[in-house]
Amino acid sequence: MNPLGTASVAALRQYVRYADANGIAVEPLFDRAGLQPAVLDSDDGRIEGEQLQAFIRVLAEHTGNPVLGLETGDYVQPGSYSVLGYITMSCVTLGEAVTRIAPYEKLVGDMGTTRLQMQGDSASLVWTCNFDDPVVWPQVVDNVFASWINYARWLADSADASPLEVRLCRPSPGADYEQAYTARWQCPVQFSAGENSVTFAQSLLATRLRQPDPLLRKTLEAHALSQLALLDTDTDLTTRVKQSIQKQLAEGVTRQDMVAEDLGMTSRTLQRKLSQDGVSYQRLLDEVRQQMAEDYLQNTDMSIPDIALRLGYSETTSFHRKFKSATGKTPGDFRRQ
Template identity: 35%
Template sequence: MPSRDNTPLNSSLGSASSAALLQYCFAAEELGVDVKEILAKFGLAALLTKGDAGRLAGEVFQQVLIELVTQAKEPCFGLYAAQFVRPESYSILGYISMNSPSLKHALARTMPFEKLVGDMGQTQILEANSLVYIRWHCQYEAPSILGVMVENVIASWGKFARWLVANEDLAAKEIHFRHACAPGTLEKYQTFFKCPVLFGQQYDQLIIESSLLEQSIKMPDLRLLEIFAEQAQQQVSQLTDDDYCYKVKLAIRDGLGSNTSNKEEVAQRLFVSGRTLQRKLEQQATGFRQLYDQVRLAEARRLLAQPQMNLERLAVALDFSDTSSMQRWFRRVAGVSARNFANDVNS
């Protein structure tokens, strides 16, 4: 079923850990959505069984979530999905939190590594008059999922914090959301958060007494904490390297459909020479052709998921000189014909 959100793919959405999608997937599955079919459209069929499919382009994360929300038809989907939060939902940050001595310490140790979970948004922490304001600024703008994501992030924080300190009565002073409340649902939010929940506010945030952060985490292990923190630092460094490959992919995709996606033209967009581009990619054990095929394949899968797409238009969109060349390429890199792939995802 195609999404009803017409928000275009946005190359500024960065990337995200695929594990962050899982709680949305589990929630949608519980609500009767054919999650496997949706994931297959985006080449993520193994996510439910493996639990991780590496990092995703942010626009893919957004489009998958739009599909899940559209089909779930649950007005409180973000809140509902919070019940499926797990340590791995936060990547390695979940394990850093588990092994920290207190909630305050967990916040301090995980904030520098927030990017490992993804570029979906940024957390801001402010303190004033014995209160702590933990705000989340969502980077995504698709109308059908903006409120869902904000609600899920803040509700998941609360759910995970209760689990960390083994206290189901843990509650904020107030919860604020910028968006409007769906009619007839306010009681669900108040029951979940166990505090006043206000909509139409200036910020998406939870407001807590500063003393709440002093609560001890149930089973900290300082040795494991340092191990996970070191791993997180290494992953952040690697992610910085991966960001260059991601920038190259964005530059390739920007040129698709206009015959300006070859190596020299991509290098110009990145303000380097073709030789420098190739050298930087070789340093990361990859090459331009490999990234080019990845971008082309991702775009091909996205377009083939549209029932009105035909092979002639697809060949033009992917910068092939003719349809037969595109078909041979697709079969080689995807292991199936483009026509069969289109039939499968649209059946």
């Protein structure tokens, strides 16, 4: 599997918004990075991590901007974080939102990993970047921290939600550019540090957010867990096939030829490639159906016949039989428990 994993199209879009706002044509950059413009048409699609790294590199080279990552952080939106963004929006406090980053950040992409450290009256978010291109990784770290800070201020509805300190492994971009960091973040910034971290007062974690919705958060987290299950241990191809199947089933359709077309190949080619990965289309369909069935039963009020229809079963009895074979329980028993 690609050592840089995959990244959500939502993460890519943030850089594209920056390019559009600055009058930069993205199609030539996409071509150089091995991307197709049509990838932006998908709300829940993913690209290879190497493709995202390549795109950021060509964008950095095109602009010659040493603080590209810092400035692209100005274009963060809830959707930039995939379903994680909407989970954090529905949290009650900023602290609750912060604790959701590590479990679900893989949905945004495999760009890096986060850990939360508490010390005295302060707390730090430490981020380890997985990208290895020397041109790219400093910009990615800048982007992640700039996006976090901007998004936290938006969630808390307060421009005062500023860190105590930011530490960056990257070398200084120069005295003139350093001012851009302190102007945006309103705190000291240390370059050539031993880690990438954002430190803030623990009291900030108690800040109430603008639109808490615990019930919605529960539903979104269930959906996020099912998305993580699709990503976990899959090859890039099986991940994309499962995502395409899930997208179709959400519309009550399930056809292998449509999945193949969605992935830009023929049905026969899809079958051959899945066989090379040691799986079949039917097996992936069964797995996605089961995950979605459990999600619907736990987190919606849809009737069991409606769930069966949504998942492409011609008869409710077929759904009952398949579900009980997988879990040992009927759909009704599963829902009650």
